[in-house]
Amino acid sequence: MTxxxxxxxxxxxxxxxxxxxGVDIGAVNSRAVILLDGQPGALSEVATRRPKESAxxxxxxxxxxxxxxxxxxxxIVATGRGRTQVPFARETISEIxxxxxxxxxxxxPSVRTVLDAGGQGCKVIHCTEKGRAxxxxxNDKCAAGIGxxxxxxxxxxxxxxxxxxxxxxxxxxxxxxxxxxxxYAQSEALDLIRSKAPIEQVIAAYHYAMARRISTLVARSGVxxxxxxxxxxxxxxxxxxxxxxxxxxxxxxxxxEWDPALTTxxxxxxxxxxxxxxxxxxxxxxxx
Amino acid sequence: xxxxxxxxxxxxxxxxxxxxxxxGQEILGHGMEPTGFDVVAAAQIALYRALxxxxxxxxxxxxxxxxxxxxxxxxxxxxxxxxxxxxxxADAKGALFLSKHSRTVIxxxxxxxxxxxxxxxxxxLDVIQNDKCADxxxxxxxxxxxxxxxxxxxxxxxxLESTKNVPxxxxxxxxxxxxxxxxxxxxxxxxxxADAISRFMAERVAAMCTTISLEKEIVVAGGLAKSKxxxxxxxxxxxxxxxxxxxxxxxxxxxxxxxxxxxK
Amino acid sequence: MSxxxxxxxxxxxRSITENPHEYAKSLQREGHLLAGYMCTHVxxxxxxxxGIVPVRILTSHVSQAMTRSYIHETYCSFSHDCAYxxxxxxxxFLDLIVTSSSCIHMGxxxxxxxxxxxxxxxxxLIPYPHIIETKPAAAFMAESFGEFKQFLEKFAKRSIAGEDxxxxxxxxxxxxxxxxxxxxxxxxxxxxxxxxxxxxVTLASQVMDKQECNQMIEQLIRSLEGEPxxxxxxxxxxxxxxxxxxxxxxxxxxxxxxxxxxxxxxSCTAARYFWFEVPEGRPHQLQAIAEGxxxxxxxxxxxxxxxxxxxxRFRFIQQFIEDFKPDGVVFLYQRFCSPQPMDVVAxxxxxxxxxxxxxxxxxxxxxxxxQFRTQLEALVEIIRQVTP
Numbered sequence: 001m002t003x004x005x006x007x008x009x010x011x012x013x014x015x016x017x018x019x020x021x022g023v024d025i026g027a028v029n030s031r032a033v034i035l036l037d038g039q040p041g042a043l044s045e046v047a048t049r050r051p052k053e054s055a056x057x058x059x060x061x062x063x064x065x066x067x068x069x070x071x072x073x074x075x076i077v078a079t080g081r082g083r084t085q086v087p088f089a090r091e092t093i094s095e096i097x098x099x100x101x102x103x104x105x106x107x108x109p110s111v112r113t114v115l116d117a118g119g120q121g122c123k124v125i126h127c128t129e130k131g132r133a134x135x136x137x138x139n140d141k142c143a144a145g146i147g148x149x150x151x152x153x154x155x156x157x158x159x160x161x162x163x164x165x166x167x168x169x170x171x172x173x174x175x176x177x178x179x180x181x182x183x184y185a186q187s188e189a190l191d192l193i194r195s196k197a198p199i200e201q202v203i204a205a206y207h208y209a210m211a212r213r214i215s216t217l218v219a220r221s222g223v224x225x226x227x228x229x230x231x232x233x234x235x236x237x238x239x240x241x242x243x244x245x246x247x248x249x250x251x252x253x254x255x256x257e258w259d260p261a262l263t264t265x266x267x268x269x270x271x272x273x274x275x276x277x278x279x280x281x282x283x284x285x286x287x288x
Numbered sequence: 289x290x291x292x293x294x295x296x297x298x299x300x301x302x303x304x305x306x307x308x309x310x311x312g313q314e315i316l317g318h319g320m321e322p323t324g325f326d327v328v329a330a331a332q333i334a335l336y337r338a339l340x341x342x343x344x345x346x347x348x349x350x351x352x353x354x355x356x357x358x359x360x361x362x363x364x365x366x367x368x369x370x371x372x373x374x375x376x377x378a379d380a381k382g383a384l385f386l387s388k389h390s391r392t393v394i395x396x397x398x399x400x401x402x403x404x405x406x407x408x409x410x411x412x413l414d415v416i417q418n419d420k421c422a423d424x425x426x427x428x429x430x431x432x433x434x435x436x437x438x439x440x441x442x443x444x445x446x447x448l449e450s451t452k453n454v455p456x457x458x459x460x461x462x463x464x465x466x467x468x469x470x471x472x473x474x475x476x477x478x479x480x481x482a483d484a485i486s487r488f489m490a491e492r493v494a495a496m497c498t499t500i501s502l503e504k505e506i507v508v509a510g511g512l513a514k515s516k517x518x519x520x521x522x523x524x525x526x527x528x529x530x531x532x533x534x535x536x537x538x539x540x541x542x543x544x545x546x547x548x549x550x551x552k
Numbered sequence: 553m554s555x556x557x558x559x560x561x562x563x564x565x566r567s568i569t570e571n572p573h574e575y576a577k578s579l580q581r582e583g584h585l586l587a588g589y590m591c592t593h594v595x596x597x598x599x600x601x602x603g604i605v606p607v608r609i610l611t612s613h614v615s616q617a618m619t620r621s622y623i624h625e626t627y628c629s630f631s632h633d634c635a636y637x638x639x640x641x642x643x644x645f646l647d648l649i650v651t652s653s654s655c656i657h658m659g660x661x662x663x664x665x666x667x668x669x670x671x672x673x674x675x676x677l678i679p680y681p682h683i684i685e686t687k688p689a690a691a692f693m694a695e696s697f698g699e700f701k702q703f704l705e706k707f708a709k710r711s712i713a714g715e716d717x718x719x720x721x722x723x724x725x726x727x728x729x730x731x732x733x734x735x736x737x738x739x740x741x742x743x744x745x746x747x748x749x750x751x752x753v754t755l756a757s758q759v760m761d762k763q764e765c766n767q768m769i770e771q772l773i774r775s776l777e778g779e780p781x782x783x784x785x786x787x788x789x790x791x792x793x794x795x796x797x798x799x800x801x802x803x804x805x806x807x808x809x810x811x812x813x814x815x816x817x818x819s820c821t822a823a824r825y826f827w828f829e830v831p832e833g834r835p836h837q838l839q840a841i842a843e844g845x846x847x848x849x850x851x852x853x854x855x856x857x858x859x860x861x862x863x864x865r866f867r868f869i870q871q872f873i874e875d876f877k878p879d880g881v882v883f884l885y886q887r888f889c890s891p892q893p894m895d896v897v898a899x900x901x902x903x904x905x906x907x908x909x910x911x912x913x914x915x916x917x918x919x920x921x922x923q924f925r926t927q928l929e930a931l932v933e934i935i936r937q938v939t940p
Binding site for chain 2: 025028084085121148151184186202
């Protein structure tokens with residue numbers, strides 16, 4: 001479980017005019033992005049426990065790096081499952097709109113389809129070149145919890161969740177597991193372990209099954225290029241690789257500067273930035 | 289083998305491997321280790337933990353009896369298993385040994401929960417096990433505790449503080465987990481969510497129990513039997529009193545030894 | 553804003569939806585026989601003609617797993633909940649239960665009541681065709697209704713005359729017309745009543761004696777006609793799907809981060825329940841009922857025109873879209889329902905062509921407010937073209 005905070009050392013926050021933040025309180029992880037005059041100032045990620053507390057921990061992590069206080073932030077937008085539990089947010093916006101905005105900001109105006117593969121659910125978002133969401137498809141209930149099931153599965157095979165994705169690469173030959181439901185897949189994976197299948201094969205099998213499950217959602221929604229994958233599972237090379245192979249669509253590769261899992265939080269921060277600028281414009285208008 | 293011989297019982301389950309050291313009817317000590325994917329290694333560690341607990345060496349054991357879903361995998365050197373015993377046989381014999389008046393045992397484990405009815409000699413009369421949709425209640429419980437950043441013990445304690453009955457999806461662990469997260473994100477108190485999770489598990493076990501006739505006294509074992517709130521909900525759902533066995537996780541290991549003794 | 557005459561009547565309807573058992577028992581105390589029905593394909597008029605008040609069996613939203621030993625895990629939660637209520641003896645006060653053969657999930661819930669909840673001998677299953685758009689279907693239905701009538705005459709120990717059925721038809725048609733007028737208020741930009749309130753009244757009508765119901769709706773409409781419009785209008789949302797007695801979802805739609813209004817519901821717990829009429833003044837009333845019920849907005853389980861494979865329901869939906877002008881559509885159906893999502897597969901492209909955004913909400917025993925809120929807010933944001 002990676003928890004971290006990082007800061008852009010090159011910006012002096014005391015000289016910035018606009019300090020805004022986006023917080024994405026997801027089912028498994030909470031993330032915060034602080035923008036200083038529209039540039040990334042600080043990022044943080046913590047595991048979600050109780051949403052209200054995790055929101056404070058996430059923003060606290062990003063603030064600490066900059067020696068900022070919550071009061072210094074001009075505008076905060078909350079998104080994600082726990083967004084209604086963020087007491088310090090000015091506005092809440094769905095992770096659909098935020099995911100689309102963040103994705104186009106990171107990958108550019110060619111993006112049209114965004115797969116947000118998260119801890120508790122997956123969504124496919126269609127957007128315009130400006131990052132405006134035009135349609136989305138939410139996972140059906142039976143496809144819930146794939147991201148979290150990866151963590152549980154990693155615990156069961158006594159590996160780190162960050163390494164199983166790479167291990168999954170190592171085998172192309174494996175028994176197929178049920179790909180309808182993570183509970184079934186996990187049950188069958190445990191059976192495979194019992195019948196002495198090599199652990200790398202079981203890990204590969206589980207990844208393939210989960211990628212297949214996610215792929216049905218994407219196929220139902222349709223993919224228009226360019227295609228990107230965001231969310232926690234975007235960090236799992238096993239899942240991402242299998243998705244591309246199953247869907248026969250290649251995605252834009254991850255950018256070095258941006259962890260794909262932070263895309264939605266970034267999108268929320270962009271909304272905060274825009275809302276704050278509009279607010280400033282309106283008040284300056286009124287002042288005249 | 290003479291009377292007074294020290295025997296070890298090993299129960300290799302999906303989540304934990306348990307070891308118990310017994311001399312006749314006396315339980316001398318026990319130990320456990322997460323099974324992971326190397327059952328033999330886990331069994332070794334559990335066994336040595338138990339031996340340490342008692343203060344005897346491996347050589348003093350007259351034999352090792354194995355049970356659990358991975359029992360066949362333990363039949364390799366250096367473990368030196370004397371005999372394997374089927375799960376339900378071990379569970380029934382063990383339950384009768386631990387509670388002479390019992391006739392039904394409900395075992396709620398990491399990946400499997402089952403109910404076994406047996407006669408006054410501990411011979412199995414009927415067995416029922418969970419279906420796939422209700423798989424892994426123990427694993428589910430561990431996952432939820434981790435998700436909330438508490439220990440399993442704390443989750444159970446939180447549940448007891450619940451003041452509100454909050455509905456949760458019952459279909460399967462996935463839907464229950466989905467709802468639990470949803471409830472947390474609505475701002476529902478964690479104690480009420482913890483209680484809803486425990487109720488979900490009790491409901492699944494109780495639903496399984498409707499397909500077997502439960503004969504008194506009913507006892508409960510397995511790792512999840514330690515959850516007071518789970519027992520509370522189970523009792524009210526099956527509308528019968530139940531008794532939690534001592535050393536509930538070690539039922540299988542104890543029963544393995546007992547059934548070996550019985551067989552002689 | 554003060555709640556005038558309409559407010560009190562609305563609260564009376566709401567109280568009935570929250571305490572349907574008490575209301576039903578009060579009818580019994582007045583000497584009425586009660587028949588519970590599990591599907592709206594039951595010809596209620598025939599029951600009413602026999603002096604029996606039909607009350608719809610709705611869900612309790614209790615999360616329980618006991619019904620998993622009776623009906624399969626992958627049956628919808630609506631059917632599991634209905635089965636549970638029988639086993640929990642919540643409806644023991646009913647004199648009779650009736651259903652028509654429709655979908656297998658509700659059929660099994662009905663079986664549970666008959667076999668395990670003590671309703672053997674107090675039940676009737678009406679054979680009802682699935683392929684309705686054929687010549688033999690009407691004759692089949694009329695004959696089936698005839699057998700039902702004979703059963704009721706024996707059960708209620710009285711004969712049912714043609715005039716009795718004709719009277720019942722008139723009462724029920726009145727309910728249908730009144731409910732239609734109520735929903736028509738929502739075509740306005742500033743209706744004097746909200747969508748969730750109209751949905752609630754419609755749900756109440758399904759568990760009420762229709763004559764009493766008609767009086768109350770008439771009063772309500774008279775009151776509303778004199779009242780000004782309510783809250784400002786927001787994004788217009790139309791719901792289409794399967795049975796949903798979860799009024800909380802409709803309330804949620806009007807309490808999102810941006811303003812939205814529920815303006816129509818195509819479901820068997822809303823419009824499909826009453827958006828048709830049975831021809832009056834015909835010599836053969838059972839045939840008239842068959843004709844009327846064939847003319848309903850079809851349930852997807854019974855919507856398949858042989859030869860063309862056309863879906864009649866879609867024509868209705870397109871008409872509703874023209875009349876009620878939704879900005880977005882919410883598909884609302886039970887998890888594990890088969891017919892509803894199959895309709896969605898064909899409906900979505902139609903909505904895409906019309907440029908109407910949509911989302912799908914999967915119903916279950918519980919109401920996942922957070923998840924539904926996210927999907928609904930995302931839909932509204934898309935409609936409002938929200939960008940940074």
